[in-house]
Amino acid sequence: MVENYLPILVFIVLGILFGIAPILAGYMMGPSKPDSVKLSPYECGFEAFEDARMKFDVRFYLVAILFIIFDLEIAFLFPWAVVLDEIGMFGLVAMAVFLGILVIGFIYEWKKGALEWE
Amino acid sequence: MLEFIEQSLAWLPDGVVALVIIILKILAIIAPLMAAVAYLTLAERKIIGYMQVRIGPNRVGPWGLLQPVADGVKLMLKEIILPSSANRFLFILGPILTFAPALAAWSVMPFSDELVLADVNAGLLYILAITSMGVYGVIIAGWASNSKYAFLGALRSAAQIVSYEIAMGFAIVGVLLAGGSLNIGDIVNAQQGSLVHWFWLPLLPLFLVYFISGVAETNRSPFDVAEGESEIVAGFHVEYSAISFSIFYLAEYANMILIAMLAVLMFLGGWLSPFQGIPFLEDWFAWIPGIVWLLGKTAVFCFLYLWFRATFPRYRYDQIMRLGWKVFIPITIVWLMVVGGAVVAQLGPWFD
DSSP: OGGGGHHHHHHHHHHHHHHHHHHHHHHHHSOOOOOTTTTSOOSTTSOOOSOSSOOOOHHHHHHHHHHHHHHHHHHHHHHHHHHHHHHHHHHHHHHHHHHHHHHHHHHHHHHHTTTOOO | OHHHHHHHTTTSOHHHHHHHHHHHHHHHHHHHHHHHHHHHHHHHHHHHHHHTTOOOOOSSSGGGTTHHHHHHHHHHTSOOOOOTTSOHHHHHHHHHHHHHHHHHGGGGOBSSSSOBSOOOTTHHHHHHHHHHTHHHHHHHHHHHHTOHHHHHHHHHHHHHHHHHHHHHHHHHHHHHHHHOOSOHHHHHHTTOSSGGGSTTTTTHHHHHHHHHHHHHHTTOTTSOTTTOHHHHTTGGGTTOOHHHHHHHHHHHHHHHHHHHHHHHHHHSOTTSOTTTTSTTHHHHTTTSOHHHHHHHHHHHHHHHHHHHHHHOOOOOHHHHHHIIIIIIHHHHHHHHHHHHHHHHTTOTTTOO
8 A cells, every 4th residue: 555655755756856957957048147236126116125024914823823723623524524424423413513613613713803804 | 558668677676667667657647737737828828818809829830839838948048036135045945845746746636547646545635735735835935035025925825825725625525525535536436427426516515615716726816816916016926037937837837737627526527428327428428538528627627717817807805815714614614514414314316
């Protein structure tokens, strides 16, 4: 069974190589005449007056945290979904309870306004 | 063909021969994929052209057919710019990290009953995992550029991608429930029967959610605020030039084709003939190999991407997030329980 995963590993390595190769080729084939204006960060014609790594909206963090919760839940659902045939009614009720708790949390964050972007 | 290669390499150790054959098989996937990506870009320009009553590119080669080659050569010969304030290592790593997962995801894709490189049990799980890696490329590229537009574009793009990944994951769980397996080939074979046996019917809401999330996931119009050229120029890849810029596009189009083909495999019977179970018609079309059906159905979905782009105006960012979190996630959770109940009740003709 494990040997079935070997082609995947080889594919990932080849994928990385196929990403590197055109960039190397581009360096070799393209011209290289840098000057300070060309290399300055793009900001609509005027000089950048502060670092671009600035503070940003906290909601992006919030989305990331909510994503982790829901993505973990999907990870829990995957094995359950595959064997639901065998575990039957008990499995369905168990997952309904689990999803129910999660939905309560979802309603809470919705009411709290964590999903608002205006 | 494979036997011939095996024989001519017989003087090498067994392990090396196996490796060479794996690499040849991988190239047999990557080469047509890259050709498909190249011609999808041409198809996009042509189709959108005709939808806007223009004729699109028609100068390079007959009907503009050599346009992708010309584009490739041009991008190859342009200067690669490394912005002075950028983090050099991450700036180069960004496109590679976007491109490698977009290719590697194809390793478990079945193209017909036997035609599959890695027939693993955890196929769909692997695809969900490896396509999620793409978001790192976007964040790293945007952060490493050290430009405000790139940074804002990367943030927007990352938040959008992870939001729609949840809806997409739930839709995939629905498919697993219906198919009872993580192996994509098994999922397709579970849809045997006829057109109404395919999973699009019992999973209709999940099917729609899946494809719309797929459009959002690949940052395609109408969800392309990450690029939003009217507000943040070109988003996370504004500082990229030449071939490192085009690698982002290659990855995007490879992902589009991947999502289209996954939609076909999971919901529309993959390589199964649409005439299955219909008297006479089934026999008349029996000579068509499965891969033709698979690629034909995939082409329809690729066309849908282009059609959406020509038709819909761009969504506002708050609308995109509302659609993902407040519409798709509730729909998918409800429908998961419905499908779960149907599986436990062994509702025919799909789940018996």
